[in-house]
Amino acid sequence: MGINVDTTASLSRRQAHWEKSSSIRSRPRRVLRNVSPDEHFYPIARQPIALHPLVKALGTAARQRILLQSLYKFLNDIAFVETRVVSEVSLAIANDQLPWPFPAQLRADVLTVVIDEAFHAHVAIDFMEQVQRLTGVTPLSLPTTLTVEQAIRNALPKLPADLHIALKTISVCIAENSVTKDLIDVHREDGLNETFHAVNGDHMIDEVRHCLIFGDVLRHLWGVLTLAQRRAIGAVLPDFLGDYLSLSLQKQFDIDILADVGLDARQIETVIAATHLDQDLATYRTVNPIVDKVVNFLAESGVLDDPEIRKAFEDRRLVDS
Numbered sequence: 001m002g003i004n005v006d007t008t009a010s011l012s013r014r015q016a017h018w019e020k021s022s023s024i025r026s027r028p029r030r031v032l033r034n035v036s037p038d039e040h041f042y043p044i045a046r047q048p049i050a051l052h053p054l055v056k057a058l059g060t061a062a063r064q065r066i067l068l069q070s071l072y073k074f075l076n077d078i079a080f081v082e083t084r085v086v087s088e089v090s091l092a093i094a095n096d097q098l099p100w101p102f103p104a105q106l107r108a109d110v111l112t113v114v115i116d117e118a119f120h121a122h123v124a125i126d127f128m129e130q131v132q133r134l135t136g137v138t139p140l141s142l143p144t145t146l147t148v149e150q151a152i153r154n155a156l157p158k159l160p161a162d163l164h165i166a167l168k169t170i171s172v173c174i175a176e177n178s179v180t181k182d183l184i185d186v187h188r189e190d191g192l193n194e195t196f197h198a199v200n201g202d203h204m205i206d207e208v209r210h211c212l213i214f215g216d217v218l219r220h221l222w223g224v225l226t227l228a229q230r231r232a233i234g235a236v237l238p239d240f241l242g243d244y245l246s247l248s249l250q251k252q253f254d255i256d257i258l259a260d261v262g263l264d265a266r267q268i269e270t271v272i273a274a275t276h277l278d279q280d281l282a283t284y285r286t287v288n289p290i291v292d293k294v295v296n297f298l299a300e301s302g303v304l305d306d307p308e309i310r311k312a313f314e315d316r317r318l319v320d321s
């Protein structure tokens with residue numbers, strides 16, 4: 001007679017959850033077997049250029065091509081962010097290499113993130129290759145950087161060297177919080193290719209767990225910084241968010257996509273002017289809930305508790321006074 005042993009009994013609740021539901025532990029390889037003409041590869045709701053009359057006039061094939069290229073950029077961005085930005089910071093935390101000690105349990109949780117993110121990059125690249133093989137459409141030249149990397153690059157020179165890793169850690173906490181919303185948004189749209197839906201769903205489940213882990217990371221880090229350190233970082237955060245949520249890389253890629261489907265320079269300018277409004281972060285906040293979502297995350301983690309930092313956010317109209 002077998003004895004019923006609970007093999008997860010000695011694990012923390014969070015690790016037991018990872019053992020059971022992380023995509024690397026529990027999901028099969030997602031195989032793209034066919035492409036139905038009624039499906040599309042990227043949510044139209046997230047790609048406004050596909051809805052512009054000049055693009056609609058080109059017909060369904062052009063629209064499908066635009067969505068396909070948008071999928072490639074989305075997957076490439078995932079592979080980049082996971083293996084470069086998130087992994088660097090996560091490994092440093094897991095190996096206790098930050099100037100501030102982190103609790104052992106949290107470091108163990110962050111190590112599971114390193115595993116997950118490498119797997120997400122692998123799945124993104126694997127899926128991108130499967131789509132290319134089946135559709136015969138190769139990606140246009142994809143951006144070689146990410147807005148989060150640009151935002152970090154712009155913020156670091158404004159801070160003393162001993163705070164660089166703190167800023168990078170906070171950047172990852174913010175990115176890990178907003179990627180979850182991104183994935184949920186993608187997941188919501190009907191008519192998406194079924195395999196992509198599955199790939200995205202697997203990723204989303206992991207990111208919900210990461211979101212909680214990095215909420216703890218931010219709260220812990222913020223709690224061990226001195227007031228002067230918090231204020232130095234707080235002062236650069238509004239500009240950091242402006243860079244992070246900037247659509248400039250997307251805009252350049254959209255220009256390339258529109259040229260690829262055959263629009264001329266004047267038509268491209270018209271579509272871009274209608275879909276990429278030149279607006280500051282406070283105005284962007286009125287049309288896209290992502291700004292409030294990120295600022296609320298910072299507030300919940302204690303980042304806006306200090307009146308001086310809160311005022312810097314109020315002055316930029318990122319919170320209501």
Ligand SMILES: [Fe+2]
Binds near residue numbers: 116117120203206207
């Ligand atoms: Fe991920």
Ligand SMILES: [Fe+2]
Binds near residue numbers: 206
């Ligand atoms: Fe993640």
